[in-house]
Amino acid sequence: MKKSRFYLRYLFGAVVMITLVGVPTVQAREHTQSNDNASAIYWKTEKDHIGMLAAYAVVYKGWQKDNARGYNIGSVLLSNDSLNSRLVFWGRNCNTVTHNETQHGEVRLMLGYLAKLNADRQHKLKVPDIKNLDGYTVYTTLEPCAQCSGMMTLQKVHNTIYGQGDPGFGKALERLQLNSSSLPNGYLPYPRPVISERANIIYCNQLEKGFSEYQKKYGPDAHITDFLKSEEARQIFESAYSELKAYKAKVPSINDRFLIETKKMVESVPKEFVPLHPDI
Numbered sequence: 001m002k003k004s005r006f007y008l009r010y011l012f013g014a015v016v017m018i019t020l021v022g023v024p025t026v027q028a029r030e031h032t033q034s035n036d037n038a039s040a041i042y043w044k045t046e047k048d049h050i051g052m053l054a055a056y057a058v059v060y061k062g063w064q065k066d067n068a069r070g071y072n073i074g075s076v077l078l079s080n081d082s083l084n085s086r087l088v089f090w091g092r093n094c095n096t097v098t099h100n101e102t103q104h105g106e107v108r109l110m111l112g113y114l115a116k117l118n119a120d121r122q123h124k125l126k127v128p129d130i131k132n133l134d135g136y137t138v139y140t141t142l143e144p145c146a147q148c149s150g151m152m153t154l155q156k157v158h159n160t161i162y163g164q165g166d167p168g169f170g171k172a173l174e175r176l177q178l179n180s181s182s183l184p185n186g187y188l189p190y191p192r193p194v195i196s197e198r199a200n201i202i203y204c205n206q207l208e209k210g211f212s213e214y215q216k217k218y219g220p221d222a223h224i225t226d227f228l229k230s231e232e233a234r235q236i237f238e239s240a241y242s243e244l245k246a247y248k249a250k251v252p253s254i255n256d257r258f259l260i261e262t263k264k265m266v267e268s269v270p271k272e273f274v275p276l277h278p279d280i
C-alpha cells in the first residue's frame with residue numbers, strides 16, 4: 001500500500017515536472033522553429049502584399065468618378081525571377097476611351113508588356129527572350145473575368161491574386177478547372193491551370209463588404225463597376241495607396257529593393273490615359 005502510494009506520488013510529481021518544465025521547453029522549441037519557418041516564407045507573402053498595394057495604387061492614381069477612361073480596375077505584373085522578381089508593367093481598364101470593351105486592365109497589362117519588350121528588342125535593348133508570360137504573376141484589383149482568365153491561361157501565367165471578389169463574373173479560372181468528364185458529354189479540366197487567389201489584405205474585405213451593402217441598397221443587379229466609382233470605394237483605394245507610400249519592408253534583405261522599385265513605378269503612373277504601343 002505504502003509502495004503504491006509512493007509510485008502514485010512519484011507519477012504525480014513527474015506529471016507536474018513535465019507540465020511545468022518539459023512542455024514549455026517543447027513549446028519554446030516549436031515556437032522558435034515556426035518563427036524561422038514564418039520568416040523563411042514571409043518574404044513571398046510580403047511581396048504579394050506589396051504587389052497588391054501597387055495594383056490598388058495604380059487605380060487610385062487614375063481615379064475617375066465618371067469612368068471617362070474606363071472602369072476603376074487595374075493590375076500590375078510580377079516577373080518570374082523568383083527571389084529577384086519585380087513589377088515590370090501596369091495596366092488599367094480603358095473600355096470607354098478606346099470604345100472597345102476588350103480593354104480590361106489585365107488584357108492591356110499582358111499585351112502592353114509583351115509589346116514593350118518587342119519594341120525594346122527592335123531598338124537592340126537587352127530584354128527577356130519571351131513570347132508569353134510563363135511563370136508570371138498578375139495582381140489585379142478585381143477578380144479576373146472569363147476573357148482575362150482565358151488570356152492568362154494561354155499565356156501560361158502562373159497565378160493571379162485579386163483584391164476584390166466579383167460575384168457576377170468571377171471564378172472563371174476555377175470553372176476552367178472543373179472536371180465534368182464523368183458526366184455524359186463532360187470535359188476534362190482545361191490545360192495550363194492558373195492559380196487564382198483572393199488577396200489576404202484588409203482592403204479586399206472592405207471592398208467586398210462595401211459592394212455587398214451597395215447591392216442591398218440598389219438591388220442584386222447593381223453593377224460592381226458603378227460601386228467602384230463611389231466615394232466609399234475611392235477612400236479604400238486611397239488607404240491602400242497611403243499604406244504603400246509609408247510601407248517599410250519586414251524582410252528588408254529580400255524585399256527592400258523590390259519595395260523601392262515598386263514605389264518608383266507607382267509614382268511614375270500618370271492620371272491620364274496611356275496608349276499601348278502602336279505596333280499592336
Ligand SMILES: [Zn+2]
Nearest residue numbers: 104145147148
Ligand atoms: Zn477582364
